[in-house]
Amino acid sequence: MKERIKEFFARKGNYYQNNEVNENKEEKNQNPSEEIKRYAIEKFKTRRSIRKYSQKEVPWKTIHDIIENALNAPAAGNIQNYKVIVVTEKKKRHEIGKLSFHQYWLSEAPTLLVVVRDNYDLKNMYPNEGETYAIQNSAAFIQNLLLLAHFNELGACWVEAYDNEVVKEYLGIPIEKTVDAIIPIGYPLENPKISKDPMTSKVFFEKYGNKNRENHH
Numbered sequence: 001m002k003e004r005i006k007e008f009f010a011r012k013g014n015y016y017q018n019n020e021v022n023e024n025k026e027e028k029n030q031n032p033s034e035e036i037k038r039y040a041i042e043k044f045k046t047r048r049s050i051r052k053y054s055q056k057e058v059p060w061k062t063i064h065d066i067i068e069n070a071l072n073a074p075a076a077g078n079i080q081n082y083k084v085i086v087v088t089e090k091k092k093r094h095e096i097g098k099l100s101f102h103q104y105w106l107s108e109a110p111t112l113l114v115v116v117r118d119n120y121d122l123k124n125m126y127p128n129e130g131e132t133y134a135i136q137n138s139a140a141f142i143q144n145l146l147l148l149a150h151f152n153e154l155g156a157c158w159v160e161a162y163d164n165e166v167v168k169e170y171l172g173i174p175i176e177k178t179v180d181a182i183i184p185i186g187y188p189l190e191n192p193k194i195s196k197d198p199m200t201s202k203v204f205f206e207k208y209g210n211k212n213r214e215n216h217h
């Protein structure tokens with residue numbers, strides 16, 4: 001991990017140069033988690049939806065690790081009400097692109113993860129809110145998948161525009177379930193920059209609408 005982080009910052013160009021001075025100092029390694037935190041934050045900041053992929057295959061081990069770690073997502077009632085279908089066959093990827101309102105760019109990615117949600121257990125446990133919880137659980141899992149792909153230097157995109165019933169039929173998914181996302185994963189061939197809303201437009205203090213932090217500790 002440390003090697004990987006070093007590589008990352010080396011590629012970024014200046015972190016290690018600017019911090020070489022620390023190499024001989026006592027505080028070196030005093031707080032190694034600081035470095036890991038910086039790396040993680042950088043990764044959170046730079047995740048973007050990727051829509052251009054190299055056709056180079058992604059090893060199963062990498063996909064396996066992404067899915068396994070994504071399963072640490074929070075889940076209402078700790079009911080992990082989702083499955084994921086790993087699709088690599090070229091013909092299938094093409095067909096799924098077609099069923100996604102002709103978003104053929106996603107068929108170029110060597111792996112597609114199809115996230116399938118099941119509401120049954122959550123609805124049983126929480127009759128009123130079960131379906132909402134089921135969707136939220138699935139969304140948390142999907143976000144983990146996207147971030148983990150990026151942590152592995154891979155690109156991914158949350159694709160939701162497809163014909164759910166037809167995709168279900170095509171992949172043999174039982175009728176009562178729902179496809180929550182199709183996620184192409186592959187080596188990125190683009191590095192899109194987009195802007196996000198400033199934090200000041202999103203945060204209130206103590207009550208909705210209050211932007212004044214004066215009495216806030």
Ligand SMILES: Cc1cc2nc3c(=O)[nH]c(=O)nc-3n(C[C@H](O)[C@H](O)[C@H](O)COP(=O)(O)O)c2cc1C
Nearest residue numbers: 047048049050051103157158159160161162192194
């Ligand atoms: C629920 C959901 C559905 C989405 N569906 C699509 C889609 O069908 N096609 C697509 O190209 N991007 C899709 N996206 C990706 C968004 O366009 C993208 O997240 C947004 O433009 C912000 O860009 P970023 O992910 O790089 O921050 C979807 C994202 C979400 C969360």
